[in-house]
Amino acid sequence: MGRGQAVGVQNIVEDKVRVVIAEDSVLLREGLTRLLTDRGHDVVAGVGDAEALIKTITEFAAQGTLPDVVVADVRMPPTHTDEGVRAAVLLRQRHPGLGVLVLSQYVEEQYATELLAGSSRGVGYLLKDRVAEVREFVDAVVRVAQGGTALDPEVVAQLLGRSRKQDVLVGLTPREREVLGLMAEGRTNSAIARQLVVSDGAVEKHVSNIFLKLGLSPSDGDHRRVLAVLTYLNS
Amino acid sequence: MHTWKEIAHLLVNLPIGIAGFVYVVAALGIGGVLSVTVIGLPLLAFALFGARLLGKAERWRARLLLGVRIEEPSPMPSPSRRGGSFLNWLWSTLKDPVGWRTMLYCFIRLPWAVVTFTVMSVGVFVLWPILPFIARLLANADRAMVRGLLSRSDELERRIAELESDRGVVVDTAAADLRRIERDLHDGAQARLVALAMGLGLAKEKLLEDPEAAAAMVGEAHGEVKLALQELRDLARGIHPAVLTDRGLDAALSSVASRCTVPVKVTADLPTRPAAAIEGIAYFTVSELLQNVSKHSGARTASVEVWRSDQRLLIQVWDDGHGGASLDGGSGMAGLADRLGAVDGLFIIDSPTGGPTTITAELPWRDRSAD
The missing domain is CATH 3.30.565.10 (Histidine kinase-like ATPase, C-terminal domain)
Structure with a gap:
C-alpha cells in the first residue's frame, strides 16, 4: 500500500472497493449503502445478521469474487451482544485477504484486542458516530479494504491511557504523542501530515523520533507499524 | 428393627440428657454470674452458639433413630455479611431464638431422660410383652419434643424465604428493565441519530457540488430528527410518565x-x-x-x-x-x-x-x- 491512498474526490474510481454490509438496522444499512455508493464504491450485498454475513462471504469466496471489505455492526440478532466481532474474527481467519471494519455504538478495548489478535492487516474498529464525517469514514473503509488499519481515536486513547509504559510516553513531546495516536489509528504519514497541517518530512521526523524513544525498530508497512505500536502499548 | 432403634434412643437419652443439662446450667450460671463483667455476655453468646451445635447433633440422632427428618434452621447471619462489628454479632446471637429454644430443649431433657431410661430399663426385664408399645409411646413424645423445639420456626422462616425470593425478583426485574431501556435506546434513538449524522455529513459534502441534492438531504435529515425526538419522548414516557x-x-x-x-x-x-x-x-x-x-x-x-x-x-x-x-x-x-x-x-x-x-x-x- 502506498502513501497516495488518501481518497479525494478526484481518485474515487481508482480506489473503488467492493463492500458487504452487515447491519441489523435497516435504516443504517441503507444509509451506509447510499453513502458508499455515492462515493463511487460498490456495495455488493447487505445483510442483517452475522450468520447471513458468513454465508454470503462463503458464497462469494466459492465463486472467487471475495469482496474487498466487510463493514459489520457489533450487535446483531439473535443475541444482540458481540455477534459482529465474533463473525469478524472468524472471517479474518478464513479469508486473510478480506478487510473487516467493525462498527459499534460503544468502544470496548476488549473487542479491539480480539480483532487485532495476530495481525492488524485489513482491520478496523470505529464508533458508529464516525460515519458523520463522511470523507474520513470512506477513507477508513478504503484503507481497511486495501489492507490498512482504522482504529477509532477513542480506542487509541484507551490503549494509550491504560498502557503500562506511561513513563516512556511521558518522555514524548505533545506533538509526538499526537503523531503516535494518529499512527495507532492506522493513518499514513501523509494523512497525518494533512491532519496536523505540517509537511510530510516533519511527520517522518516525528515518527523516527517516536520509534527511537520507544526502542522499536522502524518498519516500512503502515499496518505493521500499527501492530508494533499497539503491541508495545499493550505489553 | 424399628422398635430396637426407638429403645436405643430412649436409653441413650440419659447420658445425653445429663450432658445437655450440665452444659445449659453451666452456661447460664457462669454467663449469668459473669454478666456483671465484660466477658459474661460474650460467654453467653458463645454458649448459645454452642447450643445450636447441640441442636444439630440432636436432630441428627432423631433422624437416625426416630426417623424424624427436621429441616435445619437458617444459619446465624455472619458478622461479615452484615458489615457489623463484634457487638452486632453479640447482640444478634444473644437474641437468636433458635439458640434459646435449643437451650430450653436441653434443659427439659434431663427429667424426661430419667423417665425414659427408668421405664425402658424396667421394661426390658419386666414389661417386655408390651415393650414395643411403651417404646412407641415414649418415642412419639420424643419426636414431638424434637419437632417442637429443634425445628425452624415455620411461620417466620417461611416469610424470610418468601421475602428473599421476592427481593431476587425485584433485583432481576430492575436489571431486566435497564437492559430493555438500553436496547430501546440502542435500536431506536441512537440508530436514528447515527443515520441523521450520516445524512447531514453527506449533505455537507454535497453542498458545493450539488446544492439541490444537498437541500433534499437536509430535508430528509429534518424528518429524521423529528422521528428521533418522538422516539425519545416515547422512551422517556416508558421509563416514567x-x-x-x-x-x-x-x-x-x-x-x-x-x-x-x-x-x-x-x-x-x-x-x-x-x-x-x-x-x-x-x-x-x-x-x-x-x-x-x-x-x-x-x-x-x-x-x-x-x-x-x-x-x-x-x-x-x-x-x-x-x-x-x-x-x-x-x-x-x-x-x-x-x-x-x-x-x-x-x-x-x-x-x-x-x-x-x-x-x-x-x-x-x-x-x-x-x-
Whole structure:
C-alpha cells in the first residue's frame, strides 16, 4: 500500500472497493449503502445478521469474487451482544485477504484486542458516530479494504491511557504523542501530515523520533507499524 | 428393627440428657454470674452458639433413630455479611431464638431422660410383652419434643424465604428493565441519530457540488430528527410518565388508554392517591396489559377499572377478544405476575378460549407519604 491512498474526490474510481454490509438496522444499512455508493464504491450485498454475513462471504469466496471489505455492526440478532466481532474474527481467519471494519455504538478495548489478535492487516474498529464525517469514514473503509488499519481515536486513547509504559510516553513531546495516536489509528504519514497541517518530512521526523524513544525498530508497512505500536502499548 | 432403634434412643437419652443439662446450667450460671463483667455476655453468646451445635447433633440422632427428618434452621447471619462489628454479632446471637429454644430443649431433657431410661430399663426385664408399645409411646413424645423445639420456626422462616425470593425478583426485574431501556435506546434513538449524522455529513459534502441534492438531504435529515425526538419522548414516557407523577393514576391511565389500538373505557375510583411505588406498578401493569390487548387479543373493545377496597388496590382489565391468555403464553404475563408477587400482590387471569378476558391484579394499598 502506498502513501497516495488518501481518497479525494478526484481518485474515487481508482480506489473503488467492493463492500458487504452487515447491519441489523435497516435504516443504517441503507444509509451506509447510499453513502458508499455515492462515493463511487460498490456495495455488493447487505445483510442483517452475522450468520447471513458468513454465508454470503462463503458464497462469494466459492465463486472467487471475495469482496474487498466487510463493514459489520457489533450487535446483531439473535443475541444482540458481540455477534459482529465474533463473525469478524472468524472471517479474518478464513479469508486473510478480506478487510473487516467493525462498527459499534460503544468502544470496548476488549473487542479491539480480539480483532487485532495476530495481525492488524485489513482491520478496523470505529464508533458508529464516525460515519458523520463522511470523507474520513470512506477513507477508513478504503484503507481497511486495501489492507490498512482504522482504529477509532477513542480506542487509541484507551490503549494509550491504560498502557503500562506511561513513563516512556511521558518522555514524548505533545506533538509526538499526537503523531503516535494518529499512527495507532492506522493513518499514513501523509494523512497525518494533512491532519496536523505540517509537511510530510516533519511527520517522518516525528515518527523516527517516536520509534527511537520507544526502542522499536522502524518498519516500512503502515499496518505493521500499527501492530508494533499497539503491541508495545499493550505489553 | 424399628422398635430396637426407638429403645436405643430412649436409653441413650440419659447420658445425653445429663450432658445437655450440665452444659445449659453451666452456661447460664457462669454467663449469668459473669454478666456483671465484660466477658459474661460474650460467654453467653458463645454458649448459645454452642447450643445450636447441640441442636444439630440432636436432630441428627432423631433422624437416625426416630426417623424424624427436621429441616435445619437458617444459619446465624455472619458478622461479615452484615458489615457489623463484634457487638452486632453479640447482640444478634444473644437474641437468636433458635439458640434459646435449643437451650430450653436441653434443659427439659434431663427429667424426661430419667423417665425414659427408668421405664425402658424396667421394661426390658419386666414389661417386655408390651415393650414395643411403651417404646412407641415414649418415642412419639420424643419426636414431638424434637419437632417442637429443634425445628425452624415455620411461620417466620417461611416469610424470610418468601421475602428473599421476592427481593431476587425485584433485583432481576430492575436489571431486566435497564437492559430493555438500553436496547430501546440502542435500536431506536441512537440508530436514528447515527443515520441523521450520516445524512447531514453527506449533505455537507454535497453542498458545493450539488446544492439541490444537498437541500433534499437536509430535508430528509429534518424528518429524521423529528422521528428521533418522538422516539425519545416515547422512551422517556416508558421509563416514567411525567403525568403519573403530576396527576396520578387516573390521568396517566387515560393517556395509556388513548394510545391503545382498541377503544378503552377507563374508570378510576380513588379518593386519595396511593404511594408512588404502588402507583408506578399499577400503571405499568395496566400499560402492559393494554399492550397485550392491542397486540394479541383481537378485541374490539376493552375496559380498565381501578378501585380501592380496604387495604388493597384493585385493578381489572377486561377485553372482548378471543381469550386464551395464560401465564406461560410468552406475552409478559409471567413477568407481571412476578412483579406483583414481589410486593405481596396478586395476579389472576380469567381467559377462556373464545374470550372474553378478565385480568385482575391486586396490590397492597400504601398511603402516599407526605413528601
